[in-house]
Amino acid sequence: MISDLSESVTRSSATQSSATLITAVDAVTVPGVAATELWLTGVQRRDLAYLVEASYPFEACGLLVGSADTERVDVQDVFHARNLNVERARDRFLLDPDDHMAADRSARARGLDIVGIWHSHPDHPARPSITDLEAAWEGFSYLIISTTASGANDFRSWRLQGGKFIEEKIRETPQTSSSSEEES
């Protein structure tokens, strides 16, 4: 499911969310131990591909909501957020704090957390930039999707550990009949 917050969010104070979010995610892996795995459904992958392709050649961004422990991150929902960086939208993103808070509220209402942030790299590899590194928090998954004019072509996910990005495996969550995700 995609929750597009672009239209529904009312303006409010922007600074509250970061403190909440940092404490919300305490599932940091132990350095030297196996990296975490990020579990996405096939539908979520397709939804993300659709979103980054629709924004091309500009960066798309959003949040991953789900649950995390020391070994795996299970994504339940993919939220699309506004990229407030208009001037450098081809190679920077600034996730709208209001969208951030709305995703956080939605997550908490269901006993979930924000577990990561996704964004696209138009015409660039799915590797974190220096800007990504400077903006990153430990304990979050940073899913980067490389996209070109022909479409999304690479999904890679990264976690900050001791000031460095460590790649984590992306795994496909098996679809079950009880899954609430709708095909689009």
Ligand SMILES: [Zn+2]
């Ligand atoms: Zn980036």
